[in-house]
Amino acid sequence: MKISCSQSALQxxxxxxxxxxxxKTPMPILECILLKTENNVLKLTASNMDLGIESIVTDTIVEEEGYVALDAKLFSDMVRNLPADTVYIESDDQFHTTIxxxxxxxxxIGKSGQDFxxxxxxxxxxxxxLSQLTLKNIITQTSFAAAVNEANKMMTGVFMEIHENQMKMVALDGHRISIRVIELKQPYPxxxxxxxxxxxxxxxxxxxxxxxxxxxxxxxxxQMIVDIxxxxxxxxxxxGEYFNYEQMIRAQFKTKVIINRRELMEGxxxxxxxxxxxxxxPVIINVTEDKLELMGNSAVGTLKEDIPVVKEGNDLMIGFNPRFLLDALRVIDDEQVTMYLMDAKSPAFxxxxxxTYNYIILPVNFLNQR
Amino acid sequence: MKISCSQSALQxxxxxxxxxxxxKTPMPILECILLKTENNVLKLTASNMDLGIESIVTDTIVEEEGYVALDAKLFSDMVRNLPADTVYIESDDQFHTTIxxxxxxxxxIGKSGQDFxxxxxxxxxxxxxLSQLTLKNIITQTSFAAAVNEANKMMTGVFMEIHENQMKMVALDGHRISIRVIELKQPYPxxxxxxxxxxxxxxxxxxxxxxxxxxxxxxxxxQMIVDIxxxxxxxxxxxGEYFNYEQMIRAQFKTKVIINRRELMEGxxxxxxxxxxxxxxPVIINVTEDKLELMGNSAVGTLKEDIPVVKEGNDLMIGFNPRFLLDALRVIDDEQVTMYLMDAKSPAFxxxxxxTYNYIILPVNFLNQR
Structure with missing residues (x-):
């Protein structure tokens, strides 16, 4: 293989x-980036078996077709540290490579890319x-709620559903559910x-x-293929089948609270x-007439904070894992958020x-923990 | 103690x-910040026994004089997360503190500051x-060369010398020496x-x-006291006595090389x-007529790079710990640097x-290591 390209396109x-x-991988070849030319185009490829990415290096001049697999970390470090100039890469039959x-x-010394x-x-x-930005948003606004622990493989996934001109994403981990819906420009099957x-x-x-x-x-x-x-x-x-998350959604509530998102997050x-x-x-929330009292306590000390709210329905005291509240509040764009509550043991919505969004969070039993 | 101040001044x-x-410290009290009022002024103090810092919180209103020691990490986190508003701190005889x-x-719950x-x-x-900026510069341009390892306490120090209207700082670790001299606005004892x-x-x-x-x-x-x-x-x-570093400085050289600092660093x-x-x-430097050839090699591969230079004197091949070269080159302001060499076993200047600066670096024996 013998090619030349700009340092910036390569990087x-x-x-x-x-x-x-x-x-980390038991397959050493996956620690490499494969460089391969095909019809005068240079493509780089990397894969971890679950995700594979292929990228064309723009405006490459291919003098001699071929391929070589180079250690990904070393090659990235080299390319990043090269001056902003033309890069010449040449690799012989033994995959000895000159950059x-x-x-x-x-x-x-590279490797044959044969087993890549x-x-x-x-x-x-x-x-x-759809717009890349829209896709980026719907992913970041849901995927955080997927389980990280591999014990239940399905829970580590994000459910994507296309229905007419809507795309829905859902993620859950047994303690919370994130649901987002966006409009597409046209209907799809x-x-x-x-x-x-x-x-x-x-x-x-x-x-x-x-x-x-x-x-x-x-x-x-x-497979899902994303082309940019x-x-x-x-x-x-x-x-496999995703969870029947819809049965966990309920429209009834006994307490409805409208609150400033930023004030709640900061508290x-x-x-x-x-x-x-x-x-x-847990962080404990005590909703009374026109305020939400936030309470945190530990061996170290206590915090109390009153945040004004608009409330409908019953007074309620309920405890949450603060991280779950923050994760959801962080990705909501609205300045004022509405919280729908039933009782101290039922999830908050x-x-x-x-x-277009619905974040469902299970409460924790704070009485035992106080 | 009972005070109020702005969140920004406190932070x-x-x-x-x-x-x-x-x-980490075996003395729990040092994990605290001491808050103490004196003559209507609130001072914060922290100390690790080697370094103590005291800072006045500007525009504090002291309603009741007193003191309390609060866990430094917790108190910093709290203050940083408070809204930009007036902060009221009150502490009773038992050091129960309300913020x-x-x-x-x-x-x-705070602690008595008695044993602070x-x-x-x-x-x-x-x-x-002198200007804080000038002091900052001369420190960062020398202190990196001081030893980190405590085995030789004196080597972990930076030597500061005031002589007439000059301030000199020197640091060394047995492999290199950094020397910087600045002019003061007036002579001092x-x-x-x-x-x-x-x-x-x-x-x-x-x-x-x-x-x-x-x-x-x-x-x-x-002690040295720095007031800002x-x-x-x-x-x-x-x-104790600092090292007689001056005997290691020599004016003779057999090779003088003028080179672009950035090109050398990037190489x-x-x-x-x-x-x-x-x-x-090591990185190996081979100085010939009008170029410096930089060579690096390991099991992974080799790098060769020619950098144009202006040379006087002998050709020379010499090896260095690359980090020591980079540390010195990073803090030199000049675009072109001059390197004075004797032979492969003598330090480079x-x-x-x-x-006003002099960075001395011992070479390493690259012949055994090639």
């Missing part, structure tokens, strides 16, 4: 595919098209899939924050200072009127 | 004194006065002291980057990528004509 592609390089740029010349797993990119149906939250969190990093940049999403039986400019990301789906932050990590102390 | 003082709070701000009210070590602030002679590098690195964080803000430095037999606006920092000096950075942390592989 860009390296950054993009690096999100799929596994932290030249400016006055610097690296010689390293192929990304099975099959684009059959029409893609779902109904489809649903469970996508690993971990892979989604890597994909998000490659999505643009510009509203006008689009992403195209394709589904096969066991010069880059294709392939995710292996989680197999919860103050309350959690008293609690050491892993102490699992943060939702807007159109239900 | 500022907490930040300043926090630099003296020890990471109110906006709608938030903390109750925590007193900062022995004795200002006898006239202070040395001769004085020298060895200041713990660790304490200097904390003091630096409290120095302003504004040229016009001044610092006043006082010396006693075993509303804040006094007291450092315990290292007792060394590229060479070190090949070397794993702790591998102790990076200095300017006026010798």
């Amino acid at each position: 860009n592609s390296v950054n993009v595919v690096s999100k799929a390089v596994p932290g 030249r740029c400016g006055k610097a010349e690296y010689k390293i 797993p192929k990304l099975p990119i099959v684009k059959i149906d029409e893609p779902v098209v 109904d489809h649903s899939a469970v996508i690993p939250g971990k892979s989604l969190n890597e994909i998000v990093k490659n999505l643009s924050s510009e509203q006008q940049n689009e992403a195209m999403i394709y589904f096969t039986e066991n 400019e010069n880059t294709t990301m392939v995710v292996r789906l989680i197999d 919860i932050n103050r309350a959690t200072l008293l609690v050491k990590e892993g102490d699992k102390k 943060f939702k807007n009127d159109t239900e | 500022n003082s907490v930040n300043v004194v926090s630099k003296a709070v020890p990471g 109110r701000c906006g709608k938030a009210e903390y109750k925590i 070590p007193k900062l022995p602030i004795v200002k006898i002679d006239e202070p040395v006065v 001769d004085h020298s002291a060895v200041i713990p590098g660790k304490s200097l690195n904390e003091i630096v964080k409290n120095l302003s980057s504004e040229q016009q803000n001044e610092a006043m430095i006082y010396f006693t037999e075993n 606006e509303n804040t006094t920092m007291v450092v315990r000096l290292i007792d 060394i950075n590229r060479a070190t990528l090949l070397v794993k942390e702790g591998d102790k592989k 990076f200095k300017n004509d006026t010798e």
Whole structure:
């Protein structure tokens, strides 16, 4: 292989595919980035088996077609430290590789890319098209609620449902549920899939924050493919039925509280200072006539804080894991949020009127813990 | 004690004194910040025995004089998370302390400050006065070369010498020496002291980057006191004779190399990528007619890079610990640096004509290591 390209284009592609390089892996070849030319185009590929990313290095001049797999960390570090100039990469039959740029010349030993797993990119149906920014938002506004612990594989997934011109994402971990719905520009055939939250969190990093940049999403039986400019990301789906989360949603409530989101967040932050990590102390909320009294206490001390609210219905005292409240409040855009409560043992709902978001959080029994 | 002050002034003082709070200590009282009023002024104090810092909280209203010691981490976290409003702090005889701000009210239990070590602030002679920025610069440009390892206490110190209208700082660790000299605005009586590098690195964080803000430095037999606006920092000096570093300085050289500082740094950075942390592989410099050839190699691969130079004298091949070169090059302001070399076993000197800086670095034997 013999190619030349600009340092900036190469660095860009390296950054993009690096999100799929596994932290640790029993397969040494996956610690590499595969460089491969095809029809005068240089593509970089990385994969951790769950997520594979392929990126075209723009404006590459291919003098001699070929391929080589280079250690991902070393190659990224090198490319990042090269001057902003033309990079020349040459690799022989033994995968001895020379990387030249400016006055610097690296010689390293690569590997054959023969055993590098192929990304099975099959684009059959029409893609779902949406803004990268919109996709980025709906992912970050839901995926945090997916379980991290692998004990229940399905819980580590994010449920995505396309229904007519709506896309819905749902994540849950047994203590809370996040639901977001967005409008698409046109209707699409109904489809649903469970996508690993971990892979989604890597994909998000490659999505643009510009509203006008689009992403195209394709589904096969066991894959989701996200296409953005010069880059294709392939995710292996989680197999099986997602949870019947809809049965956990209820429209009744006995207490409705409208509160300033920022005031509530800041109060919860103050309350959690008293609690050491892993102490699992709840924050207690006492809703009375026109105020919400926030209480935190531990061996270290206590916090009390009154936040004005507009309340309908019963007075109520209820305890929550403060992190779950903060995670949800952080991704809600509204200045005022509405909380729907039933009793001290039933989940709280943060939702807007159109239900484009619905965050459901189970309370904790604070009486034993006080 | 009963006081009120603005959240911003309190946070500022907490930040300043926090630099003296020890990471771990066998004396629990040192994990606290002491709040103490005296003549209607609120002072915060923290100390790790080597460094003590005292800061006045500006515009405090003292309703009732007194004192209390509060856990430093908890108190800093609280203050940082309070709204930008007036903070009311009240503490009773049992050191039960209430902190109110906006709608938030903390109750925590403090300690008596009785056993908190007193900062022995004795200002006898006239202070040395200089810009905080100048002091900050001369410290950061030398202290990195002081030893971190406590095995040789004197080596962990930075030597400061006042001679007429010059201030000199020197640090060394057995492999390198950093020397910086600055001009003061007026002559002062001769004085020298060895200041713990660790304490200097904390003091630096409290120095302003504004040229016009001044610092006043006082010396006693075993202390240095640095006074800046509303804040006094007291450092315990290292007792004993500093090294006779001047005998290690030599004016002769056989090779003189003028090179672009940035090009050399970037080349060394590229060479070190090949070397794993702790591998102790040197970077090799081969000076010939009009170029400096930089070479790095390891099991992973090799780097070669030619950097144009202006050379006088002999050709020379010499090896260095790349980190020592980078540490020195990073703090030199000049665009072109001059390197004076003798042979492969003698130290290299990076200095300017006026010798306001002189960085001396011992080479490593690269022949065995190649």
